[in-house]
Amino acid sequence: MQSFQELNISAPLLQAIQGLGYVTPSPIQAQALPILLGGSTDFLGLAATGTGKTAAFAIPLIERLDPSIRAVQAIVLCPTRELALQVSKQIDILGKIKGVSALPIYGGAGYGDQLKGLKRGPAVVVGTPGRIVDHLERGSLKLDQVELVVLDEADEMISMGFKEDLELILGQIPPGMCNTWLFSATMSPGVRRVADEYLRSPKQVQVNRTEVLPATLEQIYYITQESNKPEVLCKLMEAADQFYGIIFCQTKSLVVDLTQYLRGRNYAVDCLHGDMDQSARERVMQSFRDKKVKVLVCTDVASRGLDVQGITHVLNYSIPREMDSYIHRIGRTARSGQSGFAVSLVTPSQRGLIHRVEKMTQRKMKEGKIPTRKEVGMRKVGNLLETFKNQENFARAVDLLDPNWKRELAGRSVDEVAGRFLCLLFPEIFAAERAPEKTDENPKTFSVIRKGAEPQSGGRPSYPPRRDRERRGGGDFRSGKPGKGRRHG
Numbered sequence: 023m024q025s026f027q028e029l030n031i032s033a034p035l036l037q038a039i040q041g042l043g044y045v046t047p048s049p050i051q052a053q054a055l056p057i058l059l060g061g062s063t064d065f066l067g068l069a070a071t072g073t074g075k076t077a078a079f080a081i082p083l084i085e086r087l088d089p090s091i092r093a094v095q096a097i098v099l100c101p102t103r104e105l106a107l108q109v110s111k112q113i114d115i116l117g118k119i120k121g122v123s124a125l126p127i128y129g130g131a132g133y134g135d136q137l138k139g140l141k142r143g144p145a146v147v148v149g150t151p152g153r154i155v156d157h158l159e160r161g162s163l164k165l166d167q168v169e170l171v172v173l174d175e176a177d178e179m180i181s182m183g184f185k186e187d188l189e190l191i192l193g194q195i196p197p198g199m200c201n202t203w204l205f206s207a208t209m210s211p212g213v214r215r216v217a218d219e220y221l222r223s224p225k226q227v228q229v230n231r232t233e234v235l236p237a238t239l240e241q242i243y244y245i246t247q248e249s250n251k252p253e254v255l256c257k258l259m260e261a262a263d264q265f266y267g268i269i270f271c272q273t274k275s276l277v278v279d280l281t282q283y284l285r286g287r288n289y290a291v292d293c294l295h296g297d298m299d300q301s302a303r304e305r306v307m308q309s310f311r312d313k314k315v316k317v318l319v320c321t322d323v324a325s326r327g328l329d330v331q332g333i334t335h336v337l338n339y340s341i342p343r344e345m346d347s348y349i350h351r352i353g354r355t356a357r358s359g360q361s362g363f364a365v366s367l368v369t370p371s372q373r374g375l376i377h378r379v380e381k382m383t384q385r386k387m388k389e390g391k392i393p394t395r396k397e398v399g400m401r402k403v404g405n406l407l408e409t410f411k412n413q414e415n416f417a418r419a420v421d422l423l424d425p426n427w428k429r430e431l432a433g434r435s436v437d438e439v440a441g442r443f444l445c446l447l448f449p450e451i452f453a454a455e456r457a458p459e460k461t462d463e464n465p466k467t468f469s470v471i472r473k474g475a476e477p478q479s480g481g482r483p484s485y486p487p488r489r490d491r492e493r494r495g496g497g498d499f500r501s502g503k504p505g506k507g508r509r510h511g
């Protein structure tokens with residue numbers, strides 16, 4: 023494998039790459055960098071998110087720009103504000119020493135800062151197509167000096183309905199002097215049409231899906247009834263050595279209900295879905311990055327471009343029918359050589375999806391055994407042992423014990439004292455046996471019922487027949503009934 027030093031990269035950028043901790047180029051970087059650093063060309067890169075594609079275009083983009091020119095020289099178009107923010111942040115980090123920075127421009131935010139930023143003539147604008155078009159129409163953004171356009175996640179932009187905006191933007195770029203680099207996870211017919219129309223003799227590279235999956239990622243599935251999924255999720259989170267993860271749901275209402283359920287069980291949980299405004303999303307993302315929130319429940323669209331280090335688990339409340347979504351989801355974990363688990367809950371009737379995933383990822387999925395409450399309890403108590411041994415300040419705690427405490431302790435065995443403290447620490451594990459787990463026949467056992475939950479949009483007026491509903495992989499979390507539609511956040 024080539025090193026970054028062997029590529030034609032300037033010293034300031036090599037320093038920035040080193041600062042990010044990148045040692046060797048990822049497969050897409052190894053293939054794209056020699057082409058994009060090599061000279062002026064259009065480019066088509068087929069690579070999913072999580073492959074290192076951002077640096078694959080950000081490095082040559084920064085090399086190409088002149089920071090002394092006060093005009094927009096490059097524009098990067100992204101499907102979501104989260105991705106736009108993330109890409110602009112990465113350009114800022116990589117371009118800092120060279121003096122190249124990016125201005126993020128996206129919908130849902132005020133115009134004031136964006137207008138001020140544009141007046142300063144940033145070298146790079148990274149934005150979502152809709153808001154970029156707004157600025158073009160207002161005349162606050164000029165593209166006459168643009169010499170590089172990057173279309174990031176082009177397939178997503180097209181499937182989200184941005185095709186017209188893309189065409190409008192690309193139509194304003196002066197012909198002849200500009201290169202277009204298109205990155206896409208898939209070569210959908212829409213992407214093919216845009217590529218045919220706007221790329222001139224592009225050089226093309228492709229990173230195979232199997233290369234995308236890191237060896238440190240383990241895919242596990244658990245067979246369970248729809249109605250037991252919330253309980254199973256909790257057991258899996260509690261039985262894990264460490265848990266810092268994302269739970270993906272198919273619908274907004276499921277995201278809201280599950281978050282409420284987990285909050286009721288005292289998890290440090292929050293959610294992301296399409297109905298939240300930008301500032302609410304950013305707040306949630308910050309809490310998740312700061313690990314104040316350890317469990318993030320979200321829809322696929324709301325999680326686009328979500329790049330957080332150290333995620334230990336991705337949990338699929340159900341396997342999505344679109345395999346691209348599955349790949350996108352599991353790419354949130356096992357990053358940068360760290361280990362990670364992609365866990366999927368599968369109803370017996372959805373077993374067929376496992377074979378589809380195995381075929382697409384060319385990797386075997388492991389069937390996991392749902393831990394019993396006792397096993398979860400043993401794991402938790404076991405995990406506590408090291409912490410127990412490391413309590414150096416216990417003597418200070420003993421000083422606080424008044425005669426009442428001392429009397430109580432004197433009459434009890436060491437085992438009993440330890441047991442009582444464990445009950446205090448983990449009341450949920452040692453509580454008296456709970457009512458039997460909810461079944462489809464007994465849907466009302468669930469205590470957390472969000473009354474008046476909004477119907478899931480994009481669906482049909484009534485539930486499709488049961489078999490069809492189950493295959494859709496959605497799900498009404500409260501009743502155990504699968505959901506209507508699969509529209510994401």
Ligand code: AMP
Pocket residue numbers: 043044045046047048051070071072073074075076077329357358
């Ligand atoms: P991306 O596909 O651009 O979203 O990148 C996925 C993740 O891989 C991000 O967290 C990057 O910081 C990280 N990354 C990108 N390139 C490398 C590299 N060469 N070595 C290690 N990590 C990388």
